[in-house]
Amino acid sequence: MNDFDVLVLGGGPAGLSAAIYLARGKRRVCLLDRGTVGGQVLLTHAVANYPGIPERSGYEIAAAMRAQAVEFGCEIVSNVTIESVDLRPDTKSIHTAKGVYTARAVVLAMGGAPRTLELESEARLQGRGISYCATCDGDFFQDQDILVVGGGNSALEEAVALTKYASSVTVVHQFDHFQAYAHAVAEAQNNHRISFRMESVVEEFVGDDTLTGAVIRHVPTGETKRIDATGAFVLIGYVPRTESVAECVVINERGEIVADEAMATSVPGVFVAGDARAKRYRQITTAVGDGTIAALSAMEYLEAKLRSPA
Amino acid sequence: MTLPTGLEHVATADELTSLIAETEHVMVCCGRMGPMCVPVYGVMEDLRDSGDYAHVEFRDMLFDSPESHVIRDLPECSSFRGLPFTVYFKNGSVVAATSSIQSAEQIKAQLDQHFSG
Numbered sequence A: 001m002n003d004f005d006v007l008v009l010g011g012g013p014a015g016l017s018a019a020i021y022l023a024r025g026k027r028r029v030c031l032l033d034r035g036t037v038g039g040q041v042l043l044t045h046a047v048a049n050y051p052g053i054p055e056r057s058g059y060e061i062a063a064a065m066r067a068q069a070v071e072f073g074c075e076i077v078s079n080v081t082i083e084s085v086d087l088r089p090d091t092k093s094i095h096t097a098k099g100v101y102t103a104r105a106v107v108l109a110m111g112g113a114p115r116t117l118e119l120e121s122e123a124r125l126q127g128r129g130i131s132y133c134a135t136c137d138g139d140f141f142q143d144q145d146i147l148v149v150g151g152g153n154s155a156l157e158e159a160v161a162l163t164k165y166a167s168s169v170t171v172v173h174q175f176d177h178f179q180a181y182a183h184a185v186a187e188a189q190n191n192h193r194i195s196f197r198m199e200s201v202v203e204e205f206v207g208d209d210t211l212t213g214a215v216i217r218h219v220p221t222g223e224t225k226r227i228d229a230t231g232a233f234v235l236i237g238y239v240p241r242t243e244s245v246a247e248c249v250v251i252n253e254r255g256e257i258v259a260d261e262a263m264a265t266s267v268p269g270v271f272v273a274g275d276a277r278a279k280r281y282r283q284i285t286t287a288v289g290d291g292t293i294a295a296l297s298a299m300e301y302l303e304a305k306l307r308s309p310a
Numbered sequence B: 001m002t003l004p005t006g007l008e009h010v011a012t013a014d015e016l017t018s019l020i021a022e023t024e025h026v027m028v029c030c031g032r033m034g035p036m037c038v039p040v041y042g043v044m045e046d047l048r049d050s051g052d053y054a055h056v057e058f059r060d061m062l063f064d065s066p067e068s069h070v071i072r073d074l075p076e077c078s079s080f081r082g083l084p085f086t087v088y089f090k091n092g093s094v095v096a097a098t099s100s101i102q103s104a105e106q107i108k109a110q111l112d113q114h115f116s117g
Protein backbone atom coordinates (compact mmCIF):
# COMPACT_ATOMS: atom_id res chain seq x y z
CA MET A 1 0.00 0.00 0.00
CA ASN A 2 1.38 3.41 -0.98
CA ASP A 3 0.04 5.38 1.98
CA PHE A 4 1.83 8.57 3.08
CA ASP A 5 1.24 11.62 5.29
CA VAL A 6 1.64 13.96 2.32
CA LEU A 7 1.80 13.50 -1.42
CA VAL A 8 3.55 16.13 -3.53
CA LEU A 9 2.44 16.32 -7.14
CA GLY A 10 5.25 17.75 -9.27
CA GLY A 11 9.00 17.79 -8.73
CA GLY A 12 10.15 21.25 -9.79
CA PRO A 13 11.71 23.62 -7.22
CA ALA A 14 8.32 24.15 -5.52
CA GLY A 15 7.58 20.45 -5.07
CA LEU A 16 11.15 19.58 -4.12
CA SER A 17 11.25 22.36 -1.51
CA ALA A 18 7.97 21.16 -0.03
CA ALA A 19 9.31 17.60 -0.02
CA ILE A 20 12.55 18.66 1.72
CA TYR A 21 10.64 20.47 4.48
CA LEU A 22 8.11 17.67 4.93
CA ALA A 23 10.67 14.88 4.98
CA ARG A 24 12.92 16.83 7.32
CA GLY A 25 9.84 17.36 9.52
CA LYS A 26 9.62 13.53 9.74
CA ARG A 27 6.49 13.23 7.62
CA ARG A 28 6.14 10.29 5.30
CA VAL A 29 6.20 12.03 1.95
CA CYS A 30 6.11 10.83 -1.61
CA LEU A 31 6.73 13.08 -4.61
CA LEU A 32 5.13 12.02 -7.89
CA ASP A 33 6.26 13.58 -11.15
CA ARG A 34 4.91 12.75 -14.56
CA GLY A 35 8.23 13.75 -16.08
CA THR A 36 11.85 13.95 -15.00
CA VAL A 37 12.29 15.60 -11.60
CA GLY A 38 13.60 19.17 -11.83
CA GLY A 39 10.82 20.86 -13.77
CA GLN A 40 11.51 24.02 -15.72
CA VAL A 41 14.86 24.37 -13.99
CA LEU A 42 16.04 21.65 -16.36
CA LEU A 43 15.18 24.06 -19.19
CA THR A 44 17.57 26.64 -17.82
CA HIS A 45 21.15 26.52 -19.08
CA ALA A 46 22.52 28.83 -16.43
CA VAL A 47 20.79 30.04 -13.28
CA ALA A 48 22.52 33.17 -12.03
CA ASN A 49 19.97 34.59 -9.59
CA TYR A 50 19.50 31.89 -6.96
CA PRO A 51 20.89 33.50 -3.80
CA GLY A 52 24.05 31.94 -2.42
CA ILE A 53 24.67 29.80 -5.50
CA PRO A 54 27.05 31.29 -8.07
CA GLU A 55 26.00 30.66 -11.67
CA ARG A 56 25.17 26.98 -12.08
CA SER A 57 23.37 24.89 -14.67
CA GLY A 58 19.70 24.19 -14.04
CA TYR A 59 20.53 20.48 -14.13
CA GLU A 60 22.99 20.80 -11.24
CA ILE A 61 20.57 22.83 -9.10
CA ALA A 62 17.73 20.36 -9.74
CA ALA A 63 19.98 17.36 -9.01
CA ALA A 64 21.11 18.92 -5.72
CA MET A 65 17.52 19.63 -4.63
CA ARG A 66 16.48 16.10 -5.52
CA ALA A 67 19.40 14.55 -3.62
CA GLN A 68 18.54 16.67 -0.57
CA ALA A 69 14.89 15.51 -0.61
CA VAL A 70 15.92 11.86 -0.94
CA GLU A 71 18.50 12.23 1.83
CA PHE A 72 15.79 13.40 4.23
CA GLY A 73 13.67 10.34 3.36
CA CYS A 74 11.35 11.53 0.61
CA GLU A 75 10.28 8.82 -1.80
CA ILE A 76 10.39 9.97 -5.43
CA VAL A 77 8.48 8.40 -8.29
CA SER A 78 9.29 10.03 -11.62
CA ASN A 79 8.11 9.58 -15.20
CA VAL A 80 4.89 8.11 -13.88
CA THR A 81 1.57 8.42 -15.70
CA ILE A 82 -0.98 10.17 -13.46
CA GLU A 83 -4.38 8.70 -14.32
CA SER A 84 -6.69 10.56 -11.94
CA VAL A 85 -6.75 12.44 -8.67
CA ASP A 86 -9.37 12.51 -5.94
CA LEU A 87 -8.62 15.36 -3.54
CA ARG A 88 -11.95 16.05 -1.83
CA PRO A 89 -12.18 13.18 0.71
CA ASP A 90 -10.14 13.30 3.95
CA THR A 91 -7.94 10.60 2.47
CA LYS A 92 -6.75 11.95 -0.86
CA SER A 93 -5.81 9.52 -3.60
CA ILE A 94 -3.74 9.74 -6.75
CA HIS A 95 -4.16 6.94 -9.29
CA THR A 96 -1.08 6.25 -11.38
CA ALA A 97 0.13 3.62 -13.80
CA LYS A 98 2.27 2.33 -10.90
CA GLY A 99 -0.63 2.02 -8.42
CA VAL A 100 -2.74 4.16 -6.11
CA TYR A 101 -1.06 6.60 -3.70
CA THR A 102 -2.97 7.96 -0.70
CA ALA A 103 -2.34 10.62 1.94
CA ARG A 104 -4.09 13.00 4.32
CA ALA A 105 -2.65 16.08 2.61
CA VAL A 106 -1.45 16.98 -0.87
CA VAL A 107 0.82 19.71 -2.22
CA LEU A 108 0.10 20.56 -5.85
CA ALA A 109 3.26 21.78 -7.60
CA MET A 110 2.72 20.98 -11.26
CA GLY A 111 4.30 24.21 -12.53
CA GLY A 112 4.06 25.22 -16.15
CA ALA A 113 4.91 23.99 -19.63
CA PRO A 114 5.89 25.75 -22.86
CA ARG A 115 2.83 26.90 -24.79
CA THR A 116 2.61 25.39 -28.26
CA LEU A 117 0.70 26.62 -31.32
CA GLU A 118 -1.23 23.34 -31.31
CA LEU A 119 -0.80 22.81 -35.05
CA GLU A 120 -0.57 19.29 -36.43
CA SER A 121 2.38 20.37 -38.61
CA GLU A 122 4.16 21.73 -35.52
CA ALA A 123 4.10 18.38 -33.72
CA ARG A 124 5.12 16.51 -36.87
CA LEU A 125 8.15 18.70 -37.54
CA GLN A 126 9.42 19.03 -33.95
CA GLY A 127 13.14 18.21 -34.03
CA ARG A 128 13.08 18.55 -37.82
CA GLY A 129 13.16 22.33 -37.91
CA ILE A 130 10.75 23.25 -35.12
CA SER A 131 12.28 23.88 -31.73
CA TYR A 132 11.40 25.38 -28.34
CA CYS A 133 14.98 25.97 -27.26
CA ALA A 134 17.24 28.38 -29.13
CA THR A 135 20.26 27.64 -26.95
CA CYS A 136 19.93 23.91 -27.66
CA ASP A 137 19.27 23.86 -31.36
CA GLY A 138 20.44 27.25 -32.71
CA ASP A 139 23.64 25.83 -34.19
CA PHE A 140 21.73 23.54 -36.56
CA PHE A 141 20.69 26.67 -38.48
CA GLN A 142 24.03 28.19 -39.44
CA ASP A 143 23.56 30.57 -42.42
CA GLN A 144 19.90 29.64 -42.78
CA ASP A 145 16.67 31.65 -42.74
CA ILE A 146 14.58 31.02 -39.65
CA LEU A 147 11.45 32.20 -37.84
CA VAL A 148 10.85 33.07 -34.22
CA VAL A 149 7.22 32.96 -33.16
CA GLY A 150 6.34 35.22 -30.21
CA GLY A 151 6.71 38.76 -28.94
CA GLY A 152 7.73 38.48 -25.29
CA ASN A 153 11.14 38.80 -23.66
CA SER A 154 12.19 35.22 -24.45
CA ALA A 155 11.20 35.49 -28.10
CA LEU A 156 13.07 38.77 -28.66
CA GLU A 157 16.14 37.79 -26.65
CA GLU A 158 16.38 34.44 -28.42
CA ALA A 159 15.83 36.10 -31.82
CA VAL A 160 18.90 38.26 -31.13
CA ALA A 161 20.88 35.23 -29.90
CA LEU A 162 19.93 33.24 -33.01
CA THR A 163 21.47 35.88 -35.30
CA LYS A 164 24.84 34.40 -34.23
CA TYR A 165 23.95 31.46 -36.47
CA ALA A 166 21.13 32.32 -38.84
CA SER A 167 21.47 34.58 -41.86
CA SER A 168 18.00 36.01 -41.22
CA VAL A 169 15.46 35.83 -38.42
CA THR A 170 11.82 36.77 -38.99
CA VAL A 171 9.85 37.41 -35.82
CA VAL A 172 6.16 36.56 -36.21
CA HIS A 173 4.00 38.17 -33.53
CA GLN A 174 0.24 38.22 -33.22
CA PHE A 175 -0.13 41.76 -31.81
CA ASP A 176 0.91 45.20 -33.05
CA HIS A 177 3.15 45.73 -30.00
CA PHE A 178 5.59 43.56 -28.01
CA GLN A 179 5.11 42.30 -24.46
CA ALA A 180 8.76 42.73 -23.58
CA TYR A 181 11.15 45.07 -21.82
CA ALA A 182 12.07 48.18 -23.84
CA HIS A 183 15.75 47.18 -23.97
CA ALA A 184 14.89 43.74 -25.40
CA VAL A 185 12.66 45.33 -28.06
CA ALA A 186 15.32 47.94 -28.94
CA GLU A 187 18.06 45.30 -29.24
CA ALA A 188 15.95 43.20 -31.60
CA GLN A 189 14.82 46.20 -33.66
CA ASN A 190 18.40 47.42 -34.05
CA ASN A 191 19.66 44.07 -35.31
CA HIS A 192 19.89 44.19 -39.11
CA ARG A 193 19.35 40.44 -39.44
CA ILE A 194 15.95 40.57 -37.74
CA SER A 195 12.71 41.54 -39.50
CA PHE A 196 9.20 41.57 -38.08
CA ARG A 197 5.78 40.39 -39.17
CA MET A 198 3.44 42.03 -36.69
CA GLU A 199 -0.25 41.20 -36.23
CA SER A 200 0.49 37.89 -37.90
CA VAL A 201 0.04 34.25 -36.96
CA VAL A 202 1.40 30.95 -38.25
CA GLU A 203 -1.38 29.07 -40.02
CA GLU A 204 0.72 26.05 -40.87
CA PHE A 205 4.29 24.83 -41.00
CA VAL A 206 5.35 23.38 -44.34
CA GLY A 207 7.70 20.48 -45.04
CA ASP A 208 7.69 16.72 -45.46
CA ASP A 209 10.81 15.40 -43.79
CA THR A 210 12.15 18.75 -42.59
CA LEU A 211 10.74 22.26 -42.28
CA THR A 212 10.86 24.29 -45.48
CA GLY A 213 8.58 27.20 -44.59
CA ALA A 214 5.47 28.49 -42.92
CA VAL A 215 2.18 29.98 -44.04
CA ILE A 216 1.67 33.27 -42.20
CA ARG A 217 -1.69 35.07 -41.95
CA HIS A 218 -1.86 38.83 -41.43
CA VAL A 219 -4.70 39.07 -38.92
CA PRO A 220 -6.26 42.46 -39.87
CA THR A 221 -6.41 41.72 -43.63
CA GLY A 222 -6.64 37.91 -43.56
CA GLU A 223 -3.98 37.81 -46.28
CA THR A 224 -1.75 34.72 -46.22
CA LYS A 225 1.83 34.41 -47.42
CA ARG A 226 4.33 31.59 -47.46
CA ILE A 227 7.75 32.38 -45.98
CA ASP A 228 10.70 30.07 -46.65
CA ALA A 229 12.46 28.96 -43.49
CA THR A 230 14.35 25.87 -42.40
CA GLY A 231 13.94 26.58 -38.69
CA ALA A 232 11.18 27.92 -36.46
CA PHE A 233 11.52 28.62 -32.75
CA VAL A 234 8.19 28.75 -30.96
CA LEU A 235 8.62 30.95 -27.87
CA ILE A 236 5.11 32.01 -26.84
CA GLY A 237 5.20 31.61 -23.09
CA TYR A 238 4.14 29.04 -20.54
CA VAL A 239 0.82 27.65 -19.37
CA PRO A 240 0.05 26.28 -15.90
CA ARG A 241 -0.33 22.50 -15.90
CA THR A 242 -3.42 22.31 -13.77
CA GLU A 243 -5.77 20.40 -16.08
CA SER A 244 -5.55 17.23 -13.97
CA VAL A 245 -6.93 18.99 -10.86
CA ALA A 246 -9.26 21.52 -12.49
CA GLU A 247 -12.32 19.56 -11.35
CA CYS A 248 -11.16 19.42 -7.72
CA VAL A 249 -9.85 22.88 -6.75
CA VAL A 250 -10.79 26.44 -7.67
CA ILE A 251 -8.76 27.74 -10.60
CA ASN A 252 -8.93 31.15 -12.26
CA GLU A 253 -9.56 32.08 -15.89
CA ARG A 254 -5.86 31.60 -16.69
CA GLY A 255 -5.93 28.06 -15.36
CA GLU A 256 -3.95 28.95 -12.21
CA ILE A 257 -4.85 27.48 -8.83
CA VAL A 258 -6.21 30.05 -6.39
CA ALA A 259 -4.81 29.93 -2.84
CA ASP A 260 -4.51 32.04 0.30
CA GLU A 261 -1.31 33.20 2.03
CA ALA A 262 -0.86 29.78 3.60
CA MET A 263 -0.97 28.21 0.10
CA ALA A 264 -4.27 26.56 1.05
CA THR A 265 -6.58 25.88 -1.91
CA SER A 266 -10.37 25.67 -1.86
CA VAL A 267 -10.14 22.06 -0.64
CA PRO A 268 -9.08 21.33 2.97
CA GLY A 269 -5.75 19.51 3.11
CA VAL A 270 -4.80 20.53 -0.43
CA PHE A 271 -2.04 23.12 -0.83
CA VAL A 272 -0.41 24.61 -3.90
CA ALA A 273 3.08 25.92 -4.60
CA GLY A 274 5.03 27.43 -7.46
CA ASP A 275 4.08 28.41 -10.99
CA ALA A 276 0.78 26.49 -10.87
CA ARG A 277 -0.47 29.05 -8.32
CA ALA A 278 -2.20 32.33 -9.24
CA LYS A 279 0.56 34.88 -8.59
CA ARG A 280 2.52 37.61 -10.25
CA TYR A 281 6.18 36.57 -10.21
CA ARG A 282 7.40 33.17 -11.35
CA GLN A 283 10.97 32.42 -10.36
CA ILE A 284 12.87 29.60 -8.68
CA THR A 285 13.08 31.65 -5.49
CA THR A 286 9.33 32.28 -5.40
CA ALA A 287 8.63 28.59 -6.12
CA VAL A 288 10.95 27.58 -3.28
CA GLY A 289 9.21 30.07 -0.95
CA ASP A 290 5.78 28.73 -1.92
CA GLY A 291 6.96 25.15 -1.40
CA THR A 292 8.22 25.98 2.06
CA ILE A 293 4.94 27.63 3.08
CA ALA A 294 2.86 24.81 1.58
CA ALA A 295 4.87 22.20 3.50
CA LEU A 296 4.60 24.06 6.81
CA SER A 297 0.87 24.61 6.26
CA ALA A 298 0.37 20.93 5.41
CA MET A 299 2.15 19.92 8.64
CA GLU A 300 -0.02 22.31 10.64
CA TYR A 301 -3.12 20.88 8.94
CA LEU A 302 -2.08 17.32 9.83
CA GLU A 303 -1.42 18.29 13.44
CA ALA A 304 -4.82 20.00 13.73
CA LYS A 305 -6.45 16.89 12.27
CA LEU A 306 -4.73 14.76 14.90
CA ARG A 307 -5.98 17.05 17.67
CA SER A 308 -9.58 17.02 16.39
CA PRO A 309 -9.97 13.93 14.21
CA ALA A 310 -13.65 14.51 13.39
CA MET B 1 34.55 13.14 -23.10
CA THR B 2 31.30 12.02 -21.52
CA LEU B 3 28.11 13.49 -20.10
CA PRO B 4 27.61 13.88 -16.32
CA THR B 5 24.45 11.73 -16.17
CA GLY B 6 23.60 8.63 -14.17
CA LEU B 7 23.63 6.52 -17.34
CA GLU B 8 26.49 4.45 -18.67
CA HIS B 9 28.30 6.39 -21.37
CA VAL B 10 29.57 5.58 -24.81
CA ALA B 11 32.82 7.55 -25.19
CA THR B 12 34.12 6.40 -28.57
CA ALA B 13 32.81 5.27 -31.93
CA ASP B 14 34.61 1.94 -31.49
CA GLU B 15 32.87 1.40 -28.15
CA LEU B 16 29.49 1.86 -29.80
CA THR B 17 30.39 -0.42 -32.68
CA SER B 18 31.35 -3.27 -30.35
CA LEU B 19 28.38 -2.65 -28.03
CA ILE B 20 25.81 -2.95 -30.81
CA ALA B 21 27.66 -5.95 -32.27
CA GLU B 22 27.58 -7.80 -28.96
CA THR B 23 24.18 -6.66 -27.59
CA GLU B 24 20.77 -7.32 -29.07
CA HIS B 25 18.92 -4.19 -27.87
CA VAL B 26 20.69 -0.85 -27.40
CA MET B 27 19.20 2.62 -26.95
CA VAL B 28 21.67 5.52 -27.28
CA CYS B 29 20.79 9.12 -26.54
CA CYS B 30 23.31 11.52 -28.06
CA GLY B 31 23.02 15.05 -26.70
CA ARG B 32 24.22 17.77 -24.36
CA MET B 33 23.25 18.71 -20.81
CA GLY B 34 20.47 20.93 -22.18
CA PRO B 35 16.75 21.25 -21.55
CA MET B 36 15.68 19.01 -24.40
CA CYS B 37 18.19 16.27 -23.54
CA VAL B 38 18.18 16.02 -19.73
CA PRO B 39 14.53 14.85 -19.51
CA VAL B 40 15.33 12.02 -21.96
CA TYR B 41 18.30 10.85 -19.85
CA GLY B 42 15.95 10.97 -16.84
CA VAL B 43 13.41 8.74 -18.56
CA MET B 44 16.17 6.29 -19.56
CA GLU B 45 17.49 6.14 -15.98
CA ASP B 46 13.98 5.47 -14.66
CA LEU B 47 13.29 2.76 -17.26
CA ARG B 48 16.63 1.10 -16.51
CA ASP B 49 15.98 1.23 -12.75
CA SER B 50 12.41 -0.06 -13.11
CA GLY B 51 13.74 -3.41 -14.33
CA ASP B 52 10.95 -3.55 -16.94
CA TYR B 53 13.51 -3.19 -19.72
CA ALA B 54 16.29 -5.42 -18.41
CA HIS B 55 16.78 -6.66 -21.97
CA VAL B 56 17.81 -3.18 -23.15
CA GLU B 57 21.18 -1.45 -22.70
CA PHE B 58 20.66 2.28 -22.08
CA ARG B 59 23.58 4.57 -22.98
CA ASP B 60 24.27 8.23 -23.60
CA MET B 61 26.88 9.92 -25.77
CA LEU B 62 28.19 13.49 -25.82
CA PHE B 63 27.02 15.21 -29.01
CA ASP B 64 29.98 17.59 -29.04
CA SER B 65 32.57 14.81 -28.93
CA PRO B 66 34.18 14.22 -32.35
CA GLU B 67 33.47 10.51 -31.73
CA SER B 68 29.73 11.12 -31.94
CA HIS B 69 29.97 11.18 -35.74
CA VAL B 70 28.98 7.54 -35.37
CA ILE B 71 25.48 8.78 -34.42
CA ARG B 72 25.40 12.19 -36.13
CA ASP B 73 26.26 10.78 -39.55
CA LEU B 74 23.70 7.98 -39.56
CA PRO B 75 21.39 8.29 -42.58
CA GLU B 76 18.44 7.92 -40.17
CA CYS B 77 19.54 11.20 -38.48
CA SER B 78 20.17 13.20 -41.64
CA SER B 79 16.99 15.26 -41.32
CA PHE B 80 17.38 15.88 -37.59
CA ARG B 81 17.59 19.51 -36.40
CA GLY B 82 17.00 19.13 -32.69
CA LEU B 83 18.83 17.56 -29.77
CA PRO B 84 19.01 14.88 -28.57
CA PHE B 85 19.43 12.34 -31.36
CA THR B 86 18.12 9.07 -29.91
CA VAL B 87 18.86 5.88 -31.78
CA TYR B 88 17.56 2.36 -31.18
CA PHE B 89 19.80 -0.50 -32.39
CA LYS B 90 18.65 -4.10 -32.73
CA ASN B 91 21.29 -6.71 -33.56
CA GLY B 92 23.59 -3.96 -34.75
CA SER B 93 21.11 -2.20 -37.07
CA VAL B 94 19.15 1.00 -36.57
CA VAL B 95 15.47 0.20 -36.09
CA ALA B 96 14.30 3.65 -35.00
CA ALA B 97 15.64 7.15 -34.42
CA THR B 98 14.08 10.29 -32.97
CA SER B 99 15.06 13.94 -32.77
CA SER B 100 14.38 16.38 -29.90
CA ILE B 101 12.78 15.77 -26.51
CA GLN B 102 10.63 12.66 -26.06
CA SER B 103 8.27 11.77 -23.23
CA ALA B 104 8.38 8.53 -21.24
CA GLU B 105 5.34 7.34 -23.22
CA GLN B 106 7.03 8.03 -26.56
CA ILE B 107 10.22 6.25 -25.49
CA LYS B 108 8.31 3.26 -24.10
CA ALA B 109 6.34 3.04 -27.36
CA GLN B 110 9.61 2.78 -29.33
CA LEU B 111 11.06 0.20 -26.94
CA ASP B 112 7.87 -1.89 -26.95
CA GLN B 113 7.56 -1.74 -30.72
CA HIS B 114 11.15 -2.56 -31.62
CA PHE B 115 12.60 -4.46 -28.66
CA SER B 116 10.18 -7.20 -27.67
CA GLY B 117 11.48 -8.89 -24.51
Ligand SMILES: Cc1cc2nc3c(=O)[nH]c(=O)nc-3n(C[C@H](O)[C@H](O)[C@H](O)COP(=O)(O)OP(=O)(O)OC[C@H]3O[C@@H](n4cnc5c(N)ncnc54)[C@H](O)[C@@H]3O)c2cc1C
Pocket: A009, A010, A011, A012, A013, A014, A015, A032, A033, A034, A035, A036, A037, A038, A039, A040, A041, A043, A044, A046, A047, A048, A049, A082, A109, A110, A111, A112, A113, A241, A244, A273, A274, A275, A276, A282, A283, A284, A285, A287
Ligand atom coordinates in the same frame (compact mmCIF):
# COMPACT_ATOMS: atom_id res chain seq x y z
C1 LIG C 1 13.78 28.75 -20.10
C2 LIG C 1 13.51 29.17 -18.68
C3 LIG C 1 14.49 29.84 -17.97
C4 LIG C 1 14.26 30.23 -16.64
N1 LIG C 1 15.26 30.86 -15.98
C5 LIG C 1 15.09 31.17 -14.67
C6 LIG C 1 16.17 31.75 -13.92
O1 LIG C 1 17.26 31.99 -14.45
N2 LIG C 1 15.93 32.05 -12.61
C7 LIG C 1 14.73 31.81 -12.00
O2 LIG C 1 14.60 32.07 -10.81
N3 LIG C 1 13.70 31.26 -12.69
C8 LIG C 1 13.86 30.94 -13.99
N4 LIG C 1 12.81 30.38 -14.69
C9 LIG C 1 11.52 30.17 -14.00
C10 LIG C 1 11.58 28.98 -13.06
O3 LIG C 1 12.23 27.88 -13.70
C11 LIG C 1 10.16 28.56 -12.64
O4 LIG C 1 9.53 29.67 -12.05
C12 LIG C 1 10.20 27.42 -11.62
O5 LIG C 1 10.84 26.29 -12.18
C13 LIG C 1 8.79 27.02 -11.19
O6 LIG C 1 8.90 25.94 -10.34
P1 LIG C 1 7.66 24.93 -10.09
O7 LIG C 1 8.19 23.89 -9.17
O8 LIG C 1 6.49 25.70 -9.68
O9 LIG C 1 7.29 24.31 -11.49
P2 LIG C 1 8.11 23.52 -12.60
O10 LIG C 1 9.54 23.90 -12.53
O11 LIG C 1 7.35 23.75 -13.85
O12 LIG C 1 7.98 21.98 -12.17
C14 LIG C 1 6.75 21.31 -12.23
C15 LIG C 1 6.96 19.81 -12.22
O13 LIG C 1 5.68 19.17 -12.12
C16 LIG C 1 5.59 18.07 -13.01
N5 LIG C 1 4.17 17.89 -13.36
C17 LIG C 1 3.39 18.63 -14.18
N6 LIG C 1 2.13 18.15 -14.21
C18 LIG C 1 2.10 17.10 -13.40
C19 LIG C 1 1.10 16.18 -13.00
N7 LIG C 1 -0.17 16.29 -13.43
N8 LIG C 1 1.42 15.20 -12.17
C20 LIG C 1 2.70 15.06 -11.71
N9 LIG C 1 3.69 15.89 -12.05
C21 LIG C 1 3.41 16.91 -12.86
C22 LIG C 1 6.48 18.47 -14.19
O14 LIG C 1 6.95 17.31 -14.87
C23 LIG C 1 7.60 19.25 -13.49
O15 LIG C 1 8.69 18.41 -13.14
C24 LIG C 1 13.02 29.95 -16.01
C25 LIG C 1 12.03 29.28 -16.73
C26 LIG C 1 12.26 28.87 -18.04
C27 LIG C 1 11.22 28.13 -18.79
